[in-house]
Amino acid sequence: MRNRVPVFICGFVGIFMILKYFSTYSPFAKIAEELEQWGMVTLSFAIVLGVLNLIKINLKAVMERKKDWGYKLLLLVSMFTMMIAGGVKWYREEMAGRATGGLPVAIHDSLFDFMFDHVYFPLSATIFALLAFFVASAAFRAFRAKNVHATLLLVAAVIVMIGRVPIGGAIWKGFPWLQEWIMTWPNTAGQRAIQIGAAIGMIATGLRVIFGVEKPYLKG
């Protein structure tokens, strides 16, 4: 019974989602739309569950003074500060909106905005910017013409890298055209082959899950 109910729910939902897409019969669409709403509510609960799990694990580590407990404490303090600041901002905006008779009012002088702009924003951008350094280092090590395939990859990468930026056209007028040709033809053909393959795999896996042949959601 414990296994049959989830398999039944999964099959029921899956079939209605397919029927909504391929059938014009309106009750199918209505049921599928209701199920979509349930799906979104469930996923929103998953976020709450994730937050609760984060609190539980990190709070335990802080209480027991485990390794790096200071960072975990910082994480909890940051999370609660942002949650409270976000709640206060939301409340202020809602009250201001009611005062204008329902038109939304955005408040930009809140603690939430300050922390988003001056803490989260630069930290996030810095982490992402580090990628450029790792990409440069990885390209130097990985792009070696060791065989025919690697040489083809190397030549295509060099043409696309130079042709994609304005200096490519300044060096030789053919670079942007060559870059565009690689992206439009060989790249599109490759992408399409990958996407069709992945789509067929997805259909097969979807049908196996809907009909209960595979039950990945019962694991873990």
Place this chain on the structure above:
Amino acid sequence: MNGSQQDISTGWERWLERFVALDRRWIFLVLGSVVVLFLVVPVSMPVTVSEQVRAMYETIEALPPGARVHLSIDYGPGSEAELWPQHIAILRQLLEKDCKVICSSLWTDGPPMIEKAFTVVVGQLEREGKKKVRGVDYVNLGFKAGDRVAIAKIGSSFKGAFPTDYQGNPTANLPIMQGWDTYRDIDLLITIAVGDPGAVEYIQQAQSRYGMRMVAGVTAVISPQLYPYYQSRNLLGFVGGLAGAAEYEKLVGRPGYATRGMFIQSAVHILIVGLVLAGNAAQFWLWWLRRRKGARV
């Protein structure tokens, strides 16, 4: 081979071995120096507009005043350097054309990006004497969890997917939301996206189902995935990365952040290509030296 020739050969070999296995911190240092140098000394570069960027610009330009546009902002501060310039250019073009801009996000850190862009663009237009009213001309519907499911739900009912806007006001009462509710009522879908969920998911879940017109702005790493959809006309145009944004800035006639970044990006690309070619030359030379040495022994 006499002694001195062998010494020179071994010297080269040692030097080349060291270069092939160059400590990555040297690469970081050179790359950082190049970026800082060209940030301090800006150089302008001529920008050539590609076909897909022009197609996106023309699709937006063809919109009549009052057209409803769903602008999905699916990125956070991490991708700001690449996506912010196109976000600003596109939003300004839409508001200048008096389109009704309905913004939402599938990324948790997307709504503050929407707010920041509104603050910048609405502020610019206000200074130029064009007043835009929140809730009438534009709206931020906020974040929606659920990735593909959320896209499907948004398509069938905006008000159902977003009962309130980002500021907590009931969407059913907002003037901009009156008289329509689904993707069938939307004139154009635009997503500015960094990954999954993003442009590909919108094409699969919304565009292919409702058949509305769609364009996208994405990071350079995502743009190769969009070429098949552009060829099949699911996507009427797209902007890829900072280079695409610079092309877009040229088309709207307001060179900005992306145009200024083009020389830095050009210099970094040339540096990486130079490093790759030098690495290969060193590897080949090393192989040739060892082969010659092996043949003589």
